[in-house]
Amino acid sequence: MELSLSGTKMASLSGLRLIMDDIATTTGSDTGTEWLNLGIGNPAAIPEVMETWQRMTSEALxxxxxxxxxxxxxxxxxxxxxxxxxxxxxxxxxxxxxxxxxxxxxxxxxxxxxxxxxxxxxxxxxxxxxxxxxxxxxxxxxxxxxxxxxxxxxxxxxxxxxxxxxxxxxxxxxxxxxxxxxxxxxxxxxxxxxxxxxxxxxxxxxxxxxxxxxxxxxxxxxxxxxxxxxxxxxxxxxxxxxxxxxxxxxxxxxxxxxxxxxxxxxxxxxxxxxxxxxxxxxxxxxxxxxxxxxxxDVLDSLVASVIGPFYAERRKFVESLLSGSLPKDLSWHLHAAEGGMFCWVWVDEEWFDDLRLYELLKRRGVFVVPGRHFFTDVEDSPGLGRHPRQCFRISITPDPDVIAAGIEVIASALDDMRAGSTAP
The missing domain is CATH 3.40.640.10 (Type I PLP-dependent aspartate aminotransferase-like (Major domain))
Known part of the structure; x- marks a missing residue:
């Protein structure tokens, strides 16, 4: 069998799809590990939202x-x-x-x-x-x-x-x-x-x-x-x-x-x-x-009274955790976000690498998403230098206790990466 050029391209998983596949496979395996998954892209499971859509779908049914x-x-x-x-x-x-x-x-x-x-x-x-x-x-x-x-x-x-x-x-x-x-x-x-x-x-x-x-x-x-x-x-x-x-x-x-x-x-x-x-x-x-x-106007009401306030409050919570937990003597920066479901962190240190962080956190039961896959040409980035390898994404949709525990592990991992330790 020989795939066409377009077939070869579409039959291959992108870098991030491989990461997400790895997260799904790892968290789905029966290892007894309590995974803290901060890499998910799903919207938060908000009860009022689920109940509203269930009702409207039932009515349509x-x-x-x-x-x-x-x-x-x-x-x-x-x-x-x-x-x-x-x-x-x-x-x-x-x-x-x-x-x-x-x-x-x-x-x-x-x-x-x-x-x-x-x-x-x-x-x-x-x-x-x-x-x-x-x-x-x-x-x-x-x-x-x-x-x-x-x-x-x-x-x-x-x-x-x-x-x-x-x-x-x-x-x-x-x-x-x-x-x-x-x-x-x-x-x-x-x-x-x-x-x-x-x-x-x-x-x-x-x-x-x-x-x-x-x-x-x-x-x-x-x-x-x-x-x-x-x-x-x-x-x-x-x-x-x-x-x-x-x-x-x-x-x-x-x-x-x-x-x-x-x-x-x-x-x-x-x-x-x-x-x-x-x-x-x-x-x-x-x-x-x-x-x-x-x-x-059910959807407008849901956005105004539930969805919008939920994510606004959740973002404040996560940004506060990052500010209070990540090492203060490291050069890290948070993108000034006006919306969305993620926090985007840049660690501007020569020793930092997003894939090394991913692997270290995985060994400690935490998942984030390495940042390089959101850039189209990581290998040739004359204007940004190492920046695409110095970012990672955190989802704000998991339960607050999962986010808090995961950020504590991230903070510890950054300290260890700086010291040259990659032990579990």
Whole structure:
């Protein structure tokens, strides 16, 4: 058997997928170890959120199971949901969108994959790449291109803010100078750093997209309007160049794989056709439940009263633990996050290495996510130097006692790494 070039690429796990596979295999084995997993990407199991989705799904099950689960449907999405999405965004943000501006897919990542397949790769006049305007960004984006070498990330500029905080900044001149852009894609708030793009930054990116004559995909998986894990919760921006992608995963339904895009119909129409030719359509029972949640404002209420406050309080808790526990005589910095579900730590010491920390913590029963996999080119990073190897990600979604115990182990491990000890 011989795989094609694109088949070889897609059949290989990325670096972070190998790490996550290792975490799942290790924590699932019967070793008697009480694992402290701070690397998980699942949203927190918030009882009110689970109860609300269970109720809405049960209502959909009773009302329309035969129609939506026992029949095929339109590739664009159930009309009841497409209409609900249009009405919701027109009502909330003053947009003027209709069904032809909307497509529902089996997860927002699949919609991003489709966009990458449609707008990047070998073309009639030139070959183009999927460009991430600022790294680090969601590592799943690095698996979106069918073309080997089809992803390019633009290194950020680093700015220190006080003793323990730092921020990534867009390098717009570097982005503007590229000649092979087919599509630009980024998350806001970002995974892993929790960085929110300001309205001014998005307008600058729109200008760059217009200059390159390409679309700009904004992945709002952690942002407004839901789950709204961000301060301030910035409204999505409508522009003829922007493909806004949304998900219900971080609003409590990651296992149902449902997302949707809202954009100019010249971008939506080919995505609908791609879905028709591949997956046919997204799961329909959960589409019906989401339509009800949008029409009744149940989801908005859940975000405002439960989801948003939960993550805001949890972030304060974790950042306080890091500040009080990590060695004070080390040069470590926390990215200034406006949202998202993670804390992004940079240990600016020559002896520090993210994979060494990962292995040491694993031997001590703790998991974090090494940072290098969120950058597209760790081996050749002239602007950042060793920085991509000096970061790690901590999830803020585990139980507080798990987070507290895990951070104590991290602090001890950093002391031992500095002293040259890697014993369990």
């Amino acid at each position: 009773v009302a329309c199971f035969g129609d939506v689960s026992c029949s095929y449907g339109p590739s664009r999405g159930l009309p009841v949901l497409v209409d609900a999405i249009a009405g919701y965004f027109n009502r909330r943000y003053g947009w003027s969108v209709g069904p032809r501006n909307i497509v529902v897919g089996p997860g927002s990542q699949m919609i991003c994959f489709i966009a990458a397949a449609l707008f990047t790769g070998a073309g009639a006049t030139r070959d183009t790449k999927l460009v991430l305007p600022i790294t680090p960004d969601y590592t799943g984006y690095q698996g979106l291109s069918l073309t080997p070498g089809g992803i390019r990330g633009v290194e950020p500029l680093l700015r220190l803010e006080g003793d323990r905080s730092f921020r990534y900044l867009l390098d717009l001149p570097a982005l503007e100078s590229l000649t092979d852009v087919g599509l630009m894609l980024f998350s806001s708030p970002s995974n892993p750093a929790g960085r929110c793009a300001s309205p001014e930054e998005i307008q600058r990116l729109v200008s760059v997209a217009r200059a390159h004559d390409v679309p700009l995909v904004v992945d709002n998986a952690y942002g407004a309007p839901f789950p709204g894990i961000g301060t301030p919760s910035m409204a999505p921006v409508w522009d003829e160049r922007v493909i806004n992608v949304f998900s219900v995963s971080k609003a409590g339904l990651p296992g149902e794989r449902l997302g949707f895009a809202v954009a100019d119909e010249r971008y939506i129409d080919p995505i609908v056709s791609f879905l028709s030719n591949s997956a046919l359509h997204a799961p329909q029972l959960v589409q019906s439940a989401l339509a009800h949640a949008l029409r009744s």
